[in-house]
Amino acid sequence: MPAFPDGEPAPESGALPESARHGAAERPWSAYVHVPFCSVRCGYCDFNTYTARELGPGADRDQYANTLATEIELAGAVLAEFPERELDTVFFGGGTPTLLPAADLAAMLDALKQRFGLVPGAEVTTEANPDTLSDSYAAELAAAGFTRVSIGMQSADERVLSVLDRTHNPDNVATAIAAAKNAGLSCSLDLIYGTPGESHDSWRTSLQAAIALEPDHISAYALGIEEGTKMGADVRRGLLPDVDPDVQADRYEIADELLTSAGYPWYEVSNFARPGHECRHNIHYWRNSDWWGFGPGAHSHIGGVRWWNVKHPRAYAQLLATGVSPAHAREVLSDRARHEEHVMLGIRLREGIAIPMDARAEIDTLVGDGLIDATAAADGRAVLTLRGRLLADRVTYALLGI
Structure with missing residues (x-):
């Protein structure tokens, strides 16, 4: 995982400087909830994730929703001096949020609702592994107030999925999409291009398969080989070729052509959507609005102040248990x-x-x-x-x- 910047010490109370309040009433704000658990760590992934079920007191999966609710209460105390604002968007990412019971995601969302409220028509998204999204799970999400799911398809080519160390059954992408639609949830599919061994034809097939499922939104991300990952080590040892920027550019042009012609124009460099189904949460990031990132390793930004939490779930839980902010460090932007x-x-x-x-x-x-x-x-x-x-x-x- 990449190292955090040094920053400056964050106060134990989590308090923000007066400058962060300036203009807050005019800025929309959002919550990001990081769920750091995965069943398997993918070879290309450098996110802050853990495959162990038990990580120590307060850090186990079964305790996670309660632990995170403690940070929500801390955030409420910190923001008590700010103009009152309801959340415009909430996004659960990971990790694999849907590795937890739907009731746990519902509990974390309810804690946010109780503390801050949601604007009418708020967008509430969770990322999902295709193998974890059943009819009953999707129905529980919808009943809890989720409006959208982002499903990690990555590719329709089993060989490409193998190189990425993805373990989901490709057939379950269609099952997951159907479950989400049956529950009334908006659907997004995430794709990755430029994987070693992928061909232009393979990439076209993946795009066509995604389009055929008729999601509302499709993300297409270029594969990056990151330091500290299994794939990065395999590239250094010559077991896999490095990514080719020219090939990735060709793949992007294929994506733009196929997605645009299918009714998914681009609205951000890596994101395409049917008109009216753009991801509001992501747009808030690109507009540099305010968001609080909850969970170990999560980053936040409010009014030109950025901070980032300690990475390990155990350290995160221990700090909160003693009434101390889990922020590792922060920076006030010039x-x-x-x-x-x-x-x-x-x-x-x-x-x-x-x-x-x-x-x-x-x-x-x-x-x-x-x-x-x-x-x-x-x-x-x-x-x-x-x-x-x-x-x-x-x-x-x-x-x-x-």
């Missing part, structure tokens, strides 16, 4: 850092960003290179073209004068 993040994140959205005043000299070059849409630029906005999406980092550096 105005320049906030501007850089606004550009870096916002440029990934289909809506783009207003052209920064200090970047106007760069726009003609970006338009000429086919990276920024000319019509949008004439209206004062920087919006990525398809080529620009493939070279989003280059656009970001140009807009920031780096």
Whole structure:
């Protein structure tokens, strides 16, 4: 797993500086709930996850919902001085949230509702492994107030799934989608492209299989080989080839072509949706809104203050048991850092960003290179073209004068 930045010490109370409150009433806010448990650790994954069922006092799966509710109470105390705001979105990620009983997810959501409330029409999502989402489980989620599930399909090719160390039965993707739809839940499918051994035809087949299931939303992520993962070690030892950026660019263009023609236009570089089914929670991230990340290793951002919790579930539980914030460290972003993040994140959205005043000299070059849409630029906005999406980092550096 990647190391956290050093940051500065976080107060034991979890208190936030006065600056974090400025403008809070105008900002939507969200909750992210990290469930760090998996049945098997996938070879490419560098997320903060654990396969052991028992991790020590207060950290076992059976105790997790109660432990997390303690952090929700701490957050309520910290935010008591803020303008009253109900949650616009809630997202349960992991890990595999649906490895826990649906009643546990319901209990954590209810704790959030009781402490903060949800806006009318709030979006509430959980990630799900295809093998864990049955009719009864989906019905329990819907009854608890969940509105959406994001199912980890990754690929329709069993050989690709094997390389990724995914253990789910590909046939169960259709079963999971049907269960979610029967319960009235909106559905998203997650795909990964660029896996060693995947071909263009294999990738097309995966996209077509996903489209045929008629989800509301499809995410397509380029595989990254991360340090500290089994796949990273296999690449270093020459057991697997490294990813090829040119191949990944080709795969992205295939995804854009097939998904757009099927009625899933892009709204963020890696995300495609039927109009009206864009993931509001993810959009809040890209707009750098406020969110509190609950759980071990979770990151939070409120009003230009970022912090991150201790990683291990046992350390997380022990701190909360003694009335201490589980925050490991934090940073208060400077105005320049906030501007850089606004550009870096916002440029990934289909809506783009207003052209920064200090970047106007760069726009003609970006338009000429086919990276920024000319019509949008004439209206004062920087919006990525398809080529620009493939070279989003280059656009970001140009807009920031780096």
